[in-house]
Amino acid sequence: MPEHSLPIQSLDPEKLPRHVAIILDGNGRWATSRGLPRIEGHRKGAEQLHDLFDVFLALNIPFLSLYIFSTENWKRPRQEIDALFQLLSFFIDENLKIFKKNKIRMIVSGDISPLSNAIQNKLNSAIAETAKNYLLTVNFCLNYGSRAEILRAAKDAILSIHKNQTAQDLTERIESISESEFEQYLYTKDLPDVDLLIRTAGEQRLSNYLLWQSAYAELFFTPVFWPDFSKDDIFQALLDYQKRIRKFGSI
Numbered sequence: 286m287p288e289h290s291l292p293i294q295s296l297d298p299e300k301l302p303r304h305v306a307i308i309l310d311g312n313g314r315w316a317t318s319r320g321l322p323r324i325e326g327h328r329k330g331a332e333q334l335h336d337l338f339d340v341f342l343a344l345n346i347p348f349l350s351l352y353i354f355s356t357e358n359w360k361r362p363r364q365e366i367d368a369l370f371q372l373l374s375f376f377i378d379e380n381l382k383i384f385k386k387n388k389i390r391m392i393v394s395g396d397i398s399p400l401s402n403a404i405q406n407k408l409n410s411a412i413a414e415t416a417k418n419y420l421l422t423v424n425f426c427l428n429y430g431s432r433a434e435i436l437r438a439a440k441d442a443i444l445s446i447h448k449n450q451t452a453q454d455l456t457e458r459i460e461s462i463s464e465s466e467f468e469q470y471l472y473t474k475d476l477p478d479v480d481l482l483i484r485t486a487g488e489q490r491l492s493n494y495l496l497w498q499s500a501y502a503e504l505f506f507t508p509v510f511w512p513d514f515s516k517d518d519i520f521q522a523l524l525d526y527q528k529r530i531r532k533f534g535s536i
């Protein structure tokens with residue numbers, strides 16, 4: 286990795302987060318402030334992901350979740366939605382080799398069924414082709430929203446129990462569902478809880494992102510627009526995380 290103004294050595298390797306989730310915000314504002322079309326912001330935003338992958342691999346941070354497209358993003362103009370998915374398609378074409386070489390596993394959280402067959406096929410084959418990779422899991426959150434995820438999980442849990450239980454012991458069995466059993470119905474069932482949640486571009490809200498998984502996450506907000514979020518900004522967020530005292534409800 287190239288030199289940075291914040292040296293990697295200033296981080297305590299024992300106190301790094303295992304799972305970082307990012308709300309990549311400000312692509313549109315970054316582009317408009319330069320007189321460019323919004324999609325140019327998304328394009329630069331997608332390029333920035335390489336810096337993240339480099340840093341996470343160098344520091345052995347094993348899980349990264351990225352909010353690429355929310356259930357609410359369908360309200361955007363059709364042209365922007367199409368351009369975003371076209372960008373995603375190019376991104377996979379360009380990066381699959383890099384993912385394989387660097388042992389990066391790609392997974393998706395969200396309901397991809399409304400996406401075109403071509404994109405669904407591309408996503409499914411990238412997921413399958415990288416399934417055995419173990420150094421870094423990148424969780425692409427696509428058509429993702431926490432409330433939809435939790436509601437779907439609740440329905441799936443009850444339906445699956447209903448299928449396997451007799452009517453008499455159904456209530457007792459449903460009452461016995463624990464948090465860890467319920468988590469098996471979330472998209473993120475193979476991922477640990479989020480330790481650090483970063484949102485760029487000055488907004489300080491969670492926007493329906495990984496609400497269950499971030500119950501004890503440390504939050505980091507920065508005014509930097511996503512396309513400008515550099516390696517130094519990642520280090521800054523990690524340094525700030527290391528200063529927090531995590532209590533998980535204890536004293």
Ligand code: FPP
Pocket residue numbers: 309310311312313314315327328330331352353354358369372373374376486511
């Ligand atoms: C928010 O910026 C960003 C998104 C809705 C999409 C995130 C997408 C990327 C980082 C690029 C695409 C990545 C891949 C892998 C294809 P915004 O448009 O809401 O910005 P604004 O709030 O300034 O308008």
